[in-house]
Amino acid sequence: MATPVAQLAVSTVIFSLRAGSTLWLPLVRRIREPFEGQWALPGGPLGANESLADSAARTLQQTTGLTPRYLEQLYAFGTVDRSPSQRVVSVVYWALVRPDEAEQATEGENVRWFSADELPELAFDHNTIVEYALWRLRNKMEYSRIAHAFLGERFTLAQLREVYEAVLRRPLDPANFRRQIEAGQSIVATDEYLAGGRHRPPRLYRTNESIDLAENGPLPEQGAPHALR
Template sequence: MTRTPGIRVAVSTVIFSLRRTPGDERAAVVLPLVKRTRDPYEGRWALPGGWLDVAENLDAAAARTLAETTGLAPSYLEQLYAFGAVERSPSRVVSIVYWALVRPDEAESAEAQHNVAWFDAASLPPLAFDHAEIVDYALWRLRNKVGYSRIAHGLLPAEFTLAELREVYEAILGRRLDPANFRRQVDTSGTLIPTDDFRTGSHRPARLYRYNHDVELADRGPLPR
């Protein structure tokens, strides 16, 4: 009888944030990658992650490996999928993949971490293992979920303008949204509460909003798609 090699379990995370490059019309969805320092795929970029410890649960492992590789503690962390194709690694590895959202100001804290760099999700370098497939799946989930959940909140501060909220949707969906139509759909969703504060700057003052956590979004219909 042939002895079956042991199967190892890893935990990886796709971390999304937004970044606006000077001169660009809209913000881009970005994610951090870690450069591998050993084989297989030495020198290639990969998703942050690590091995599951025998004494920890999956959520704890995802949080730990994120802290160790990027220094990030995301405001939104959810299990995405399990990837376990036989040919995905020279050894038998099953990866439990999470996805996370961090605000742009939080994302800056990862810049100083060793071997970590941020990339535009639309123009990634060649990735190790099947990580390109994993990122594509995470982007698909993000774009689908933004229409019926408060997931955009994970990329925003506690209070935000409607223009900032619309920018999140435009970055995720990859297209422009009509400002007036967007405002109407958000207003009828009942998910936002206007505050008495305004954001001031070079343009006219813009009212700040916050999410109404007492309202179930599913009962109010979809937000802009």
């Protein structure tokens, strides 16, 4: 075989909503050159016996202790000079985790969560990668039910709106939001109401499971981790 011209790495952008209304992601401090001491996306070289998606799931597990419900391939980054010493092509995945999952995430010595809006200068081209992931997330909110990946099995319309507001970074009119969401088919009203002492507790909704959450299409063996199947 020809000598490979590049090392293959898999990195993962892990988004969650923390403090209710801000997008956060965990980063890992690099403990060796290049970029020693700087923060970077979790990831590493592709293992010999793992698929790309398995590698991303392993990274997520090692960094946060979590198993993602939403894990999807984002993009392969492969400009010639993106790593100073040797050429590296990174296949990047993105994972979305619910706030209650994120609260349970383990946080090692060299792992810290950052607000997506206040990132330091990251190693390699990782700022560009996060920017691209944010762009895709915002874009995808417009035509898919990706927002649901941040919610539990039951949620109110106000909770769903808060997810949209956090990701799109602007307030949304509650009445317009209700009309638009109800016109779509992404959620289904349940007979349940939010627990609490209110006079008129808000109705709970659930996700319409007939629409796929991650858009893997006809890729059976290509493989998201088992949690996603």
